[in-house]
Amino acid sequence: MKADIRVALVGNPNTGKSTLFNTLTGLNQKIGNFPGVTVDKKTGFCTLADGRVAEIIDLPGTYSLYPKSKDESIVFSVLADKANTHTPDLVVVILDATNLKRNLLLYSQVADLKIPVIIALNMIDLSKKAGISIDIDLFAKKLGVPVVPISARKVEGIDKLKSAISFANKVALQEASIDVEAIAPGLIAKIREDLKVDNPYLALQLAHQHETVKFLTPAESDHIEQLEKEYSFHSQKAQGAETIARYNFINDLLYDTVKVPETAKDETHSNKIDKVLTHRVFGLFIFLGILLFMFQSIFAWSAWPMEKIGDGFAWLQNYLHSILPDGPLVGLVVDGVLGGLSGVMVFIPQIAILFAFISILEDTGYMARVTFMMDKLMRKVGLNGKSVVPLIGGFACAVPSIMSTRTIENWKDRMITIMVTPLVTCSARLPIYVLLIGLVVPNRNVWWVFNLRGLALTGMYIFSLISAIIVAFAFKLILKGRERGYFIMELPVYRMPRWNNVAFSMYDRSKAFVLQAGKVIIAVSVILWVLASYGPGDRFDRIEQKYKQPQYAKQLSPEDLTRSINSEKLENSYAGTLGHFIEPVIKPLGFDWKIGIALITSFAAREVFVGTMATIYSVDGNADKIESVQQKMGSAKNPETGQPVFTLAVAFSLMMFYAFAMQCASTMAVVYRETKNWRWPAIQFAYMTVLAYTASFVAYHLLR
Structure with missing residues (x-):
């Protein structure tokens, strides 16, 4: 989309800048990088009052033009470099109407660069509620700029802001603040x-x-x-x-x-709430309780939509098999692509619920309190409070979380945070945990309230945080650095979550999950289906000849005969050969050659494990009886023992492996990009692989 005017949004953290950006641009936005640096660039488009199109750039939040991090340095670079293609025609400075004194420092610096400026006086509803009286006309006159009172959360004053952007002066008319x-x-x-x-x-x-x-x-x-x-x-x-x-x-x-009155009501209410939620003893237990509720809800609320999505894919696969002739192309599309995709698409409800909870915690201001509460603990293991943001963000995805470590000024603290963030359970591990927990943990309640599966999932998340903290302490002893870290953070007042923002976050993150994971899964599923459907030499022909002998037709039903042929073909395929090659290494962990294939393919992305299982068992199973991947894995038998393949010991061994293993190429790539040295991702891959193998080995032999 071609823009007629370029507008930059500038403001302190917690002024509602990102909310205003989302309100102005809606779904018409994209994320890239600023040229020459790895800092995220959020841009979007909106139509102004006069019909022109404005490109909106959401610059990183900063308290001043004097940067303390890579993100903050971008603000000055974009505003000052006249030759930069991203230099704005107009700057909208967002001020928090309840905290003008702090916000105006940045405004006065931006205004003195003499770029045309408009002030968006945000949270005007909260300032009125707090009894703060602002003479907006006099305020605008003294500064020499248009001042538009808005409430980005309530979408109030947005049309007036668009009109002000439409008719803004092309030359800077703001008054000088200092000599x-x-x-x-x-x-x-x-x-x-x-x-x-x-x-x-x-x-x-x-x-x-x-x-x-x-x-x-x-x-x-x-x-x-x-x-x-x-x-x-x-x-x-x-x-x-x-x-x-x-x-x-x-x-x-x-x-x-x-x-301004002596007391601001919102701050008083926030302080009262903080006495409970950030209490030195009870605060941590409340946080753990919130986590427990989150993961109980993920299981309980997603059961029905997951079942319907799984049934839908099963019906589609059965239907396509019934109307299309047998052949390699049909097998590729139905068993390969659809089989792989179904294993991941079924988890969209759980991904959406997870991101909804994260969005609510951020929107209400509670996530900032978690950061504050964890600061003391973080310092004991060689980190600081700013490290909590990437670690908590790791629940969603390690890639943006590692990128967010740029706000940590201390080199040692930043490197330790980068090295341990992938240990935190991300959304890509969620489908694996849900699949395996659903296989081996009974679906019943304890103490009338807690579901066993929800408790198991909560345990995996808490275990990942504890693991990250322990490994961070080890790195604290290994890495040397003389800089002292510090933690300065403003706690926003508590607010009701913006439900449209929560819905947008669910949609946006789920879409990103489907598009990013889907592309990888389709590619891997196609390759895997080919490797699983063909074998070296004349192995498949010999298997066909073997089962044509009369004794097999007498001993086996047609269904069992088909299953035996498919199983033996899979074992002798290229994929089976590869699985058997690595089986001696992974057998002590309780894994067979089929799981070995999934371990290899899922290095592209963790969630590919589920798609791989779906593809393998689609190839292995009866094409006329398409079941969900969980049912197929649950009914899989070990040919040597006749027992189920996925026992409690094997399932928890697999979860321990995925809890620690660096099963994500994207994470390795971003670690290299942030450190500019392949040594760090190599060290990370090595220590995580050792931890994964050891934890998996111990779990299997304790539970078998």
């Missing part, structure tokens, strides 16, 4: 003259950030360095002088335009 040149007069003038910079505040920022900004040449950076020495420029002292001057301006502005 920038007084901070470093000689240096600023010289940088402006030598580098042809037309803005004094941009010149000052270049003096601070010339070593890190990408749009300066090495020669220009060296020249600024030389000028700093010549004019005895001290960056920290200059930042301090600037901040004091800005807060003097902000205090005068707020004194004239804002009347």
Whole structure:
């Protein structure tokens, strides 16, 4: 879509910037990377009041233009680099109407870059509820910019904001907040003259950030360095002088335009709630209780839709087999592609419920409290509170969680967080755990309330967090670093979740799961079906000849005869040969050659395990009797013992293996991208494989 105007959204964390972005763009958005860096770029499009199309860029949240992380450094780079294709025509600065003093520091810096600015005064409903009175007309007059009161959560004032964007000035008219040149007069003038910079505040920022900004040449950076020495420029002292001057301006502005009562009702309510939810003793138990409720609900609420999706695929496969002639192409599509997909699509309800809970916890402000509560524990194992965000985010997916470690300034803390985040149970492991728990754990309640399967699933999630903490402590002793980590976080007030945002999160994450996992699963299923349907030499012909002998027709029913032929063909196929090759290594874990095939294929993505099982048992089974993958695995027998293949010991051995193993190529790729060194993903793969094998071995031999 071609845009007529480019608009950047800028604001502090917790000001509702992302909510406003979602409100403006709806489903018409995409995520990429900013050029030259690995920081996420969220862009979307919206139609303005005059019919023009605006491209909206959601810049990372930051408290200041002086960055403390890679994400924050992007804000200045995008706003300051005139040659950048992402430089906005207009900046919408989102201010929290309940906390203007803190928010206005960033606004005053952005405004002094002299890019056209509009203020979106968000959470205006909460400020009124708290008794805060804002003279918006005087506020706008003193700043010299349009000020639009909005409530992004309630979708109030959005049309007025779109109109303000439509009719915004093309030149910056905002009033100067401070005398920038007084901070470093000689240096600023010289940088402006030598580098042809037309803005004094941009010149000052270049003096601070010339070593890190990408749009300066090495020669220009060296020249600024030389000028700093010549004019005895001290960056920290200059930042301090600037901040004091800005807060003097902000205090005068707020004194004239804002009347705040002594107590703010929302904050008082939040403090009362925090006395319970963040209690030193009870807070952790409440968090564990919430986790338990989440995973009980995942099993209970998803049972009916999962059953219907499974029945739908089974009906479709049976129907296609009944109307299409037998042949390789039909087998490929029905048993390979559909069989593989059915094993994963059936878990969409559980993925959606998981992401709904995560979205609710984030939206209400509770997830920030979990981060706060875990800070002390994190420090004891060599991390800090900021490490909790990637670890909790790991419940969804390790890839974006590892990318979010950029906010951790301390190198050692960041590396340990990267190394242990894949241990946290992600959504891709959920289908595996649900499948295996459903096979071996009885579906009954204990103490009238708790379902055994829900307890088992909760246990796997808690086990993954404990494992990550223990491994982090080990890395704390191994890795050396002199930097001290620190944790600064603002706790947002408690709010009701935005149900449209929760619904959007469920839809968006489920769609991403289907598209990302589906592409891999289809590719793997096709390859696997070919490998499982054909074998080297004339093995298949000899099997056909063998079962044509009269004694087999007398001894076996037609159904059993077909099953025996299919089983022997699968064992002698290319896939079977590969499975038998690795079987001696995995047999001590209780795994047979079929599970071995799934272990190999699922390295592409963990959830491929389920699709592989579905494909293998579709090839192995009777094409006229399509059952769900769980039923097929439950009825599978060990040919040596005659006992079920998936016993309690084998199922928990498999879960232990997947709890620790690096079964995801994407995670390895993002670890390399974030560390710029293949040594770290190699170390990660090695230690996780050793842990997986050991834990699986112990679990199998304890439970067998």
